[in-house]
Amino acid sequence: MNYEQARAYAVNVSRSGSILGLDSIENLMHELGDIQERLKIIHIAGTNGKGSTGAYLERVLIEAGYRVGRYSSPAVFDPMEVWRINLQSMSHEEYADIMEQVKCACDRMVEKGMEHPTIFEVETAMAFLYFYQKKCDYVLLEVGMGGRTDATNLIKKPVCSVITSVSMDHMQFLGNTLTEIAQAKAGIIKKDCPVVTILQKAEAMVAIESEAEKQHARLYTADVSKVTVETETLKEIRFDHPGLGTVTTRLTGTYQVENCCLAVTVLKEILGIADRIIIDGIKNTVWPGRFEVIGEQPLFIIDGAHNEDAALQLSASVEKYFTNIPITYIIGVLADKEHKKVLEAMLPYAGAAFTVTPDNPRAMKAEELASEAEAIVARLWKERAGKPEKVQGTENSPQGAGGMEPLPKVSACSSMKEAVQLALEHTKKDGVILAFGSLSYLKEIRQIMQSD
Template identity: 35%
Template structure:
């Protein structure tokens, strides 16, 4: 990255103020929340996230337009990177990150919200010397092949984005992860704001209460669904404050109501794919794909079951790099049946037959299907036997989320 960026004229040194976000779960939601609040306060935001759901352009949002980069600008930036790279060894994520940084350096914006791709220490985004703040969202087991087989090892990789003297905002962590992150910050003299100690956020009478040493903020709940989004909103607010970019409660109130982050406990209520589902079905879409996400999603589904009992059916697909048993296990006793489907947009997807075996190992009934449409037809048949409208959870991969959104005519904007 340093070689390629030097050949491009050091675009990483010509960026607007950067908030750098690492972690296993919640990176996208925290980034989307920060963007919504900043834009409600009149700030323009470059945003870099991954992976995309439907179109690659979703990874690069330009603050100058507020939109995803268009094909012409993206092509031109990628071409420049390819030319200066001159055939030397480079990964897909490295060259596309370089193109994004080039675009961010050449387009005006007030802030760059920069999401890590994988890990942190060796990630292609970790070329920012002085971010205005770094954020570590909850760390869970994921990408063990690259990041380590113990939570402490993975946390050490995430903490690699921490820079000397730059404030760190830390979401709730398992004790072993928290200890690693705090030590990493102490080594470089980076002040740490810890959720539950230096700031907190909780739901209070249908509102979001955020509290830190400066006082209490009474705000609306985020329009992202689930109790975990209360925590994500609190982390986003703390990060904006740490970076000295807090626009005030009025902007925060507007922003929290405007957040758009598809594929995170997203309800589907209309569209061609929804029309294939049983009449009256409640349909949820989530891209969570690791054990931590499994706990979060199953907790939400359990809460829905307590409020309004319905038979819960899961349609799932996963990549070979994920831990399916760890993801499925929290759903035991909650999900009536898992329909395992392929992912056509990735070359590293698990075979549905293999995935069904993993689901059974986790204590769930499962059947493999060759197509998403076949899985939906099976749920329809089960619903007819049940005699009641089901709750359907489509989950396990952001690639699956992208395919579902595309099939339902709901590509992100």
């Protein structure tokens, strides 16, 4: 099997969709010798912050001298980045080789009368096999969706479980309340294995504490309230950590201090990594597509915010870094996400918004998104006109809470290139363009900017 054949097989398997549950992945891994049980795994679940937290852990462990495998999806810029060892993505040759081994195991399952595994189960099995054959010292394993019934959760004895910020997402699969969603995420907690989280909203915290107690798992909580931010710019955040002293991260956005503290707790309390290595590793951590600057004059930022909690965090960053600066948005979303709540969080700061249709079967059409955005803008501006003294969420918008300006321009674009072109034409050199709403189209935005 060569790379093209392997990719074709993956496309064919992906047509079967996804099924939550562990029976199929357990059968598949049994065909492969249950090699996942021989790996030292750090299992990461959560709604937002999994990628950034994983990036901190990855970099610090590499700097500590370990060979680190990382499984993180979806891919943003390159399909092979889902599987990485020491920051290097899987090669096409390695992909074909590993896929062929997993395909043979899938074929044996079908011959025995079992269902063919889903694409996520196939790719998860590939991760276990790849990291085992490459003799990784640690594996950072990111949950695909939820936790309890996710294919990654067949592991029995992780080094530790990590739960990042929990909020509303994937409600059609995980439940309609924060408690239900947190219970699904807490499903990765294993008997007698430590778990590390942040201070969550009350309902989520109760669900995590309850599961930890049930599993006799020691719970560590990273307390961000004890951290003092010293300086915060678009290039770096510097803060005082009670256990480390001054820490500097190049991952910016108001939410990064929380992700960083979570990673530090894992590294210090569970893995015993030296303070100096942690500090150096965090400073050298890079994670593309998260409040990442890809252009200047005007400043051009891309961010994968795609649910309400991530949008609220992004809006806090906009308010902090760009007070009274009109922002030009490029927005593309998936139809099954909380797009209305994302728009409500972000549109108060808009000077203009250009909507796009991501290249994804679940994408919301640009025209539908523009119509929804126009309705929200009209309502927000009407509320502002009725209550000019204060409208929550608009104090630092381009127009402020006092004076009124015309409604922001909202336009649906037929292509990413058109959106970038119109955004650049609309925005002054000292202005800001922000593309957000889904990770799935950021690769194309970056390619367009690089080609220009």
